[in-house]
Amino acid sequence: MNVDVPCPAVSILLVEDDEKTVSYIEKFFEKSHIRITSACHGAYGQELAESGSWDCIILDRRLPGIDGLTILTHLRAKNIQTPVLFLTTMDGIHDRVRGLRSGGDDYLVKPFALTELSARIESLLRRHKEPLNTTRLVFEDVEIDLLNREVWRAGSKLYIQPQELKLLEYFMRNPFALLSREMLLQAVWEIDFPIHTNLVETHISRLRERLGRHASPLIHTVKGQGYMLRNQ
Structure with missing residues (x-):
């Protein structure tokens, strides 16, 4: 602000x-x-x-x-x-x-x-x-059309798998919040018990690829703590 x-x-x-x-x-x-x-x-x-x-x-x-x-x-x-x-x-x-x-x-x-x-x-x-019935989410140049389940960045449509979209939606509903691996597992995959899996890491890597490796990065790793959606 x-x-x-x-x-x-x-x-x-x-x-x-x-x-x-x-x-x-x-x-x-x-x-x-x-x-x-x-x-x-x-x-x-x-x-x-x-x-x-x-x-x-x-x-x-x-x-x-x-x-x-x-x-x-x-x-x-x-x-x-x-x-x-x-x-x-x-x-x-x-x-x-x-x-x-x-x-x-x-x-x-x-x-x-x-x-x-x-x-x-x-x-x-x-x-x-934001109205509870909002049909789109926007962060920087990324937009999610919640009705059609489509993602756009800088005016270009991105092809994102359903679980990746769900992950991106959670990030965009919680911008600037530090989200731990456990929080993401519970919110996106509904796993609320300890588990050894690379689901989060794999999907975040894919999501970063979809958003563009050479574009301005939005999903940042906070070492030892989790991930954050921010613009720099």
Whole structure:
């Protein structure tokens, strides 16, 4: 999200108990049209999350009083669907999967780059505003026609196998999110138990070929962690 370009006011709730992190985020966004309201205690954060109208919530997992996972569970139980981005030091695959399966929309591990946090917020806001019955997905110069199950890049139609298309669709619904191998197996192949297979690696290699080896790369490998759809 380019903070120097005027945009409609965005209101974000930051539930974080580390004062340096709060100051770090607030200063980055202070010149933008983004309003940051912070809470340093879990109970107060939950109260604000339930009573306020927010475009997005940035939520730490470890908080005094009530932990972030419990806060999110309460929100979703009350059918409060505000996009939630976890910002935490809990970086295990199990932690990521649990956070996302509990209703989190994205998961960013500390230490983090403010530019990545900004890009992820932009992605969450864009996805949240998309109509549920949207018939196409677009990222950079790639477009998926969901009705006809067709993929285009830079105006050229690509020939992609059904499972590769399903994988690409998942990436495009979660741009800038770090997706582990286990998360992809569960989402694309519905495999939610430990398994030794190269399904993910093979299909990502093929997908990269389909998208064009000599074109601008979009699917990036994050060594030891997973994959991310980003433009650079």
